[in-house]
Amino acid sequence: xxxxxxxxxxIHAAMQAVEKAHEATETLREKKDREAxxxxxxxxxxxxxxxxxxQTILAHEDTYTLDELAGALGExxxxxxxxxxxxxxxxxxx
Numbered sequence: 001x002x003x004x005x006x007x008x009x010x011i012h013a014a015m016q017a018v019e020k021a022h023e024a025t026e027t028l029r030e031k032k033d034r035e036a037x038x039x040x041x042x043x044x045x046x047x048x049x050x051x052x053x054x055q056t057i058l059a060h061e062d063t064y065t066l067d068e069l070a071g072a073l074g075e076x077x078x079x080x081x082x083x084x085x086x087x088x089x090x091x092x093x094x
Contacts, residue, residue, distance in 0.1 A: 007057055007064075014050035021047045 024043040028036045057064055 007054075010050065010054050010057065014047070014054060017043070017047040017050045 021040075021043040024036075024040040028040045030036075
């Protein structure tokens with residue numbers, strides 16, 4: 001998967017995390033118990049993780065762009081996957 005698609009999937013996953021965090025917030029407003037609070041904290045940590053990953057990508061967008069170009073050139077030349085200078089994140093869908 002290219003970095004562009006990885007970024008698009010990261011944005012999509014973050015949007016889903018925002019939705020889940022919002023639902024957990026509403027549940028916490030309706031019933032203020034330990035379970036609702038724990039679920040809220042889990043969803044907020046998940047959202048924070050997605051946003052941190054996106055911030056890392058945006059903070060190093062020039063490096064990601066060069067990696068993307070190197071990857072495309074490698075595919076064109078048939079040399080296979082290229083070396084990435086900064087970590088790339090795998091996006092998991094639920």
